[in-house]
Amino acid sequence: MPINMRYTVKQKITAVTLLGLIVLAAGGMTSYRTVVSLLAAAELREPVYKTLAVLKDMRSQLMDIDTTERGFAVTGKAAHIEQYAGASEMIRRDMDAIRALTAKNQLHQLRLDLLRPLIHQRLDFTETVIDLRRGKGRKVAEQQILKGEGILLRDKVRSILSDMEREEKLKLAQWERTMRIAGYNVWYALAAFAIGTLAIVIIALIIILREFVRFRRTEHMLQRLSFSLDNVKDLVAIITPKGKIEYINSAVENTTGYTRQELMGKGREVWGSGQYGRRFFKQVWENVRQGQLFQGEIEGEKKSGELFHLNEVAAPLKDRKGNVKRIICVAQDISHQKNIESRLDYLAAYDPLTDIPNRSLFIEKLQSEIAKAKQGNGTLGVFITDLDRFKFINDIYGFEVGDIVLKRTAEKLSASLPKGYVAARLGSDEFGFITTFQQQADLVPLVQRIMDILTETVNANGEEVVPTVSMGIALYPQDGEDAHALIKNADIALSRAKAQGRNTHQFYAEDMNANISKLVIMEKHLFSALKNQEYTVNYQPYCDLSTKKVVGSEALIRWKNDKLGLISPSMFIPILEDTNKIIEVGEWTLKTVCRQLKEWGRSYAPVPIAVNLSMIQFRHAHLVDMVESVIKEFDLNPKHLILEITESIFTQDISFATSILKKLKGIGVSLSVDDFGTGYSSLSYLKRLPVDNVKIDISFIREVTVDPDVTSLVTAIISMAHSLRLRAIAEGVETEEQWKVLRLLKCDIAQGYYFSPALSAQEFEKHLR
DSSP: OOOOOOOOHHHHHHHHHHHHHHHHHHHHHHHHHHHHHHHHHHHHHHHHHHHHHHHHHHHHHHHHHHHHHHHHHHHOOHHHHHHHHHHHHHHHHHHHHHHHHTTTOHHHHHHHHHHHHHHHHHHHHHHHHHHHHHHHOHHHHHHHHHTOHHHHHHHHHHHHHHHHHHHHHHHHHHHHHHHHHHHHHHHHHHHOGGGHHHHHHHHHHHHHHHHHHHHHHHHHHHHHHHHHHHTOSSEEEEEOTTSBEEEEOHHHHHHHOOOHHHHTTSBGGGGBOTTSSHHHHHHHHHHHHTTOOEEEEEEEEOTTSOEEEEEEEEEEEEOTTSOEEEEEEEEEEOHHHHHHHHHHHHHHHBOTTTOSBOHHHHHHHHHHHHHHHHHHTOOEEEEEEEETTHHHHHHHHOHHHHHHHHHHHHHHHHHHSOTTOOEEEOSSSEEEEEEEOSSGGGHHHHHHHHHHHHTSOEEETTEEEOOOEEEEEEEETTTOSSHHHHHHHHHHHHHHHHHTTSSSEEEOOTTHHHHHHHHHHHHHHHHHHTTTTOEEEEEEEEEETTTOOEEEEEEEEEEEETTTEEEOHHHHHHHHHHTTTHHHHHHHHHHHHHHHHHHHHTTSOOOOEEEEEOHHHHHOTTHHHHHHHHHHHTTOOGGGEEEEEEHHHHHHOHHHHHHHHHHHHHHTOEEEEEEETSSSOOHHHHHHSOOSEEEEOHHHHHHTTTOHHHHHHHHHHHHHHHHTTOEEEEEOOOSHHHHHHHHHTTOOEEESTTTOOOBOHHHHHGGGO
């Protein structure tokens, strides 16, 4: 129900009087405020004009600096330097003047704090141009200017000056507006107090509008500041004194994976990790609130759970009274640097291919084990093993397969060691490990077990590789009392194992040093043996088993040195292979044999001569061309030349071996498979190979008369050869009993001391007459 309010005349008069008094009071107050405003505005007017004048002068001096900078870069005249000096001095004075004029304007003071370093950078840039012009000439100075750094600095300075001029001009506008409003207010107050209320309302609206404009201006400035910080790579966060996030830039979002909305009002520990949680940051904020600066490396955790590292600085933001109002945190993401450091630490101790310790860590662990053994009077075994002829694996199958073989070897070696022992990769294909033991005999089963595991077939990219390994062992304390001596002696033992045919192991013995010295001396003389004509070729006859008639021979190289005497082929041929000299010596041997065949062919009925090819020769890219070239050089009938390859050559890569043998067969030479029965060959292999002869390995011939199983095996080999229309050749026949058994088994040809040792060319010639 509406309320019906009625006023009496007295009430109305009282109301009008009160209203009049209010209006009068308002007019009086308005007049008073107007006068006060006029006086205050008059006082503010002069500093504003002075400030604008100084800002204008600074603009002018900056233009002078630009002019003198370009002028001096082009002409190099000293006048420009003087003009620059004057302008720079004036700018410094103007900076001091404007700071004094705007001492009460906090915003201007902040701008001046930003302006001073920019001006110093601009002046430094000009001085850099001057130095470049003086030291390196006009072109370099102009190039420095063209980079745009000076223009960028100039534009930043002008931007700040523009902001200050804008604010000062706004003050003048406000002063003029105040003067105008004040005049109107006085006029209205004197002319008619009836519109006083309206004037009050208008003034109130003006005040509200002015506050709104100021708010919008501040908001715009904060937006510009936020935009600038969003383009900074460093992480920036503003924290309240209570530790709550008030602002973050885009770098924080990008690094942590959190959005602004997720982080606002939360604690800084949101993206902390581990020990860097709430308790840690609570202590940090407490220290910062007391005025201390925090700086340190902090581990963080992204929203996804991924860890990262920051180099962070937290500093207090204080008001004029020294009270901490905010805490600003600035951090650099150093995760990449930390990852690099971690990777370098890893590579310093571990092999990147196999992920097992490297030589450096192996030596460190060995030194540690030696120290333990000394304290407890213990014993150690140091084992060094490597893959036999690993270079051939790389050459045959490629480095990718070679790397897989190395990885599998490291895995198998690590898995085969007793718990607590670690394998290490010491070099290209060399591995090492350490064990404790009670008696030396206890190590033999371990060595054999490990060698059996390491020689298992490796499947790599569709290829089946059957590696063999050699191993050298040195024992502490008898073979050495420090890491260096033990590793050296284990290496010497490894060399002995290789010299004995590989795929075996050797314990270190003192006489090995002397043998190694002999090998070094031998290798030294080998390099000049061919040049000094120290090689000769002997010929061991092939004889028909039925008639004992000479039907061919095998060429065998011999080396006799003036100082070393006659050296066994088993000693120097492995060195020739390891040093790759076998290519050169092998070609010499082939030429010597072909020359001899040509010479014998002039006087006697020719018989074929067999020449051995090593694995390295067979894998050589120019083997076929070399053989064909030598045959043509001596105009030789190629059917009188037999090339022998070992069974292991074609079992490594049957496809490659078949292609090379077909090319050799195309030249017209005969082909033999040497040492047959010792490898992994089969009937299917032989059927694919274009060979003419199968040579039964000497190890079977020695046992053929005493071991029924060997006799059965030899019988099978001969039958298989005949079924493939190949001739069976027995090597190493030394007794009449062996000859009779082989003749009974229908072997075709034989060679050995029973028939004849290897002969010189002159002695062999007697068998041709």
